Amino acid sequence: xEYKKALFMYRNKDYAVDGIRSALGLAVENxxxxxxxxxxxxxxxxxxxxESIEMLRxxxxxxxxxxxxxxEKNGFELLTLEEVGEKLREMDIIIPYGLK
Numbered sequence: 001x002e003y004k005k006a007l008f009m010y011r012n013k014d015y016a017v018d019g020i021r022s023a024l025g026l027a028v029e030n031x032x033x034x035x036x037x038x039x040x041x042x043x044x045x046x047x048x049x050x051e052s053i054e055m056l057r058x059x060x061x062x063x064x065x066x067x068x069x070x071x072e073k074n075g076f077e078l079l080t081l082e083e084v085g086e087k088l089r090e091m092d093i094i095i096p097y098g099l100k
Contacts, residue, residue: 044074
């Protein structure tokens, strides 16, 4: 059985943390799951949310960002917009999460 790959795209800081938990939920259901925080800076995450990210990473997922401050504060992997485009081509499912 081939596992699906899903990428959540977070463009609103108010929904990023909830979206990261959703990515973790898909990883628990045997999908490769990733998130990317785009074009917005989010606050430093608390210990509980950092644990969620570590669990996601343990299941071969990752949280990316296009904003250097998110890498510095929360340890997200920094990607350029071009690299995000490359990731999108690898995915089976793309989920724009929390659009207003």
